[in-house]
Amino acid sequence: MTDTLTTRRRQLISPRALPYVLSLPALLVCIGILIPFVTAIYYSLQRYRMSQPWNRGMNWGENYVKFLTDSDFWNTLKVSLVYAGSTVVLELLLGLAIALLLKKRSTVNNFISIMLLLPLMTAPALAALMFKLMTNPNFGILSYFMQVIGFEDFRWGSSPDTALFTVILVDIWVYTPFMMILLLAGLRSLPTQPFEAAALDGVPQLEQFWRITLPMLMPYILTAALFRLLDSIQQFDIIYAMTQGGPGDTLMVFQVEAYLNFFQSTNVGRSAALLLILWAITYVLSNIFVKNWLRLRERAKGGA
């Protein structure tokens, strides 16, 4: 007996080391990502243009200080915030409305919610191309509709007046279903008793919405909105595929500006500094998001 136990006892990997071994590959990938991140910080503190390698050198915070008086930077910040703010608010309102309409479980409602998955599964860059085709001044169906309702010269993405509207429309088309799915899941998981009690008391539907539905749905709304905000402020695909940041600097959001800085004007230092400012914004947002999200997950587990 003693013999069998002690001889079989030896294990390939000691139980204490096991979790580290298991997560080692993931950890290595982690480090592999951290290295370029640190490099980016280093670049952002340099005067570094690929076209002028002789001029490269540390200039410490100069790239950042320059931003203060750089109207292009302020334009980037403004466009990014306007884009992120308006897409999140509009998608939230629309997503909430759709979720409320689809709240009851029925064959039709389930079918609709499945169909609404399709835009979300479309690559944003391709969605932008689809809208580009549809807004083509020569044959685009949307351009035609605009003509029909009296906007003779509605030029969508190619006019500075309507470019922002156009990309926001694409964003709404792609991402509203995301809001809808999360809010619908939230709505359907709410306990029914408060609603039954309110219905018995004869509380009008609208008041039920403001006093019961909305407060109880708030954690879901917050999580969905934060998640979208994090993505939206970094939007690149839709804008780049639609107008490459144009016309002019109308749609120069952070990542598009940084991309063009890097590849067109080869200004690595400025590009890295821009991205680090964007990173700082998303870092704060993601911390708030993760806190919210984990609390929501706990609740979902507790309720199950």
Add this chain to the structure above:
Amino acid sequence: MDHTSFLERWFRRAALTVIIIFFMFPIFWIVLMSLQTNETILRSPPSMSFAPTLDNYTAILAGRLDSNVASMGIDFVNNLMNSIILSVCSVAVALALGVPAAYAFARHKFRGSEDIAFTLLSFRFAPPLLVLLPLTLYFQEIGLADTYLGLVWVYQLICLPLILWIVRGYFEDISPDIEYAYRIAGHSWFSTFRKIALPLAGPGIAAAGLLAFIFAWNNFIFALVLASADKQPVTVGALAFVTASGIQYGQIAAAIVLSIAPTLALALWAQRYLVEGLSLGAVKG
């Protein structure tokens, strides 16, 4: 709801109709365009009556575009192949790395486990270009530039956190007692992982893998920055195609349809898993 009024029901229907039209119309219209010749596309006013043709698709799949003006080569099939290679490999690698790590994070609260998990998660939210731009320079130095290996590695940036966090939640939901019971029944750690943990977390792993595949397929920025023409997936390829083919709108539409069809088909096929994955673990179905 017995007391919903006629008016309300009517309003509901109208609203839902508008919503369906808004979200379905672009897909519908692109499919229509892809079945038309350039002449019918360019008609004004646009009309839905035309003789459908598969010419656009055959041209793309044959790799040759013959118009009355000239003939040019299209490499879009190559883009499709690249998308498949990149997405499949990325998800496979992410599953191979992420599932064991997710298990470790869920079962063993070891020193630093939360920090690693959160660091990985935070990459999901960091601007991708921040990592990509320095990487282009590194990749050139170490010879990973414009290789599938380099791209698959970078794709882990989106796939790995997704799989890690979704699958971890599913592992956490398995009662540890069930695993202890299997160990006590005389099975090794590894066979417990294989026979108990993996099958029980199966739906979660499927959902995460599916979602990772779709995100990898739909990714644009990684390949735009890191891949040259022969390694580009459909997202980047389609944009290049638009610029190159100019006015061959029917083919462009067909290319877009071919590019979005795989993810849409997957979404319809596995919508239940998807919804579970997409609702961020906020709801367990």
Add this chain to the structure above:
Amino acid sequence: MGFLELTSLTKTFGTETVLDGVSLSVPEGGTLVLFGKSGAGKTVLLRSVAGAIEPDGGTILIGSEDVTDVPPEYRGIGMAFQNFALFPHMSAYDNIASSLTSKRMSASEIRTKVQAVAELLKIEHVLSHAPKALSNGQKQRTALARALVSEPRVLLLDDPLRNVDAKLRFEMRLELPRLLADRGATIIYVTQDYKEAMALGDRIAVLDQGKIVQIGSPADIYRRPANTQIAQLFGDPTINLLDIVPKEDERGLHGFISDQRVDFHGRFPGVAGRDCIVGLRPEALSFTETGGFPVTIEAVTPFNEKTVTLVTTLRGREILLSQPAQDPVPAGPEVNLGIAAQDAILFDRATGDRIAPEPDGNRVEEAA
């Protein structure tokens, strides 16, 4: 030396000490019942023995071999979990067979063994069912079968009757001792139910806040509980605990309950004059015509096998009395109560610990 030997096991989770130097010894083929309230550390102790939890300190010996660092699959243990812990994706058959598949055994051999244990536990007809399709009782039997089938040297049963209904629990309480005795395994049985503990254990270990507070035979713990808390946990209805300040005279230590003299047999040096508690089992009390002391009947609760009566003394102290159902309860409300004084238990009021007589006292403490 026992077959299963635990020596000063300790375990802390964060700042909470769950096991605080637990030492236990179970002889080969013996059954030890581990009794305690929830949170006392029973489950943690059991899991440490099984190898599911790694103790911070101490050693575990099985058959005089140190298994403290041996992974669970090599310990030769069978365990039934309180929540059954069945594998939800396997049939009942595969659940049970899982204890055998890891051993070098042919498929037909496995089938024979699973069939045998399933017959024993009367679950042959549900072997093909998934756990979801089983009733709680069947789940519990499947879990038990899984623990038994490999004929483990050590069997750990974590409150296996906790999650089954009262009727089944009653049946199993009768069935289990026979079933377990046949296996010849060394058993630790965890429970919170004192009746289960009394029915199953050769010995009972009472665990409280990670410490063993008393080990003894069921009768021992019932008659001589180590403190008031254990006295209250064992016994239904609960023991009567009355404040008392004993005095000493030529006849020995004694106290008064409503002018009724209660004698404590044995030598109790230094106890006289101390604040004490006297514990009187409800069965040790009876209605009497002569002697005793006057009480008032407040409530009579008839059960199947016994009648429980609540009375108050003239000073308003409440006392519970239990007697066989066939014995009549006298017409009240004023009646006289007699005490079988040899069953009175004396506790220290400050600590709650039992005050035992000196060993050379008049009455010898018999080993039960």
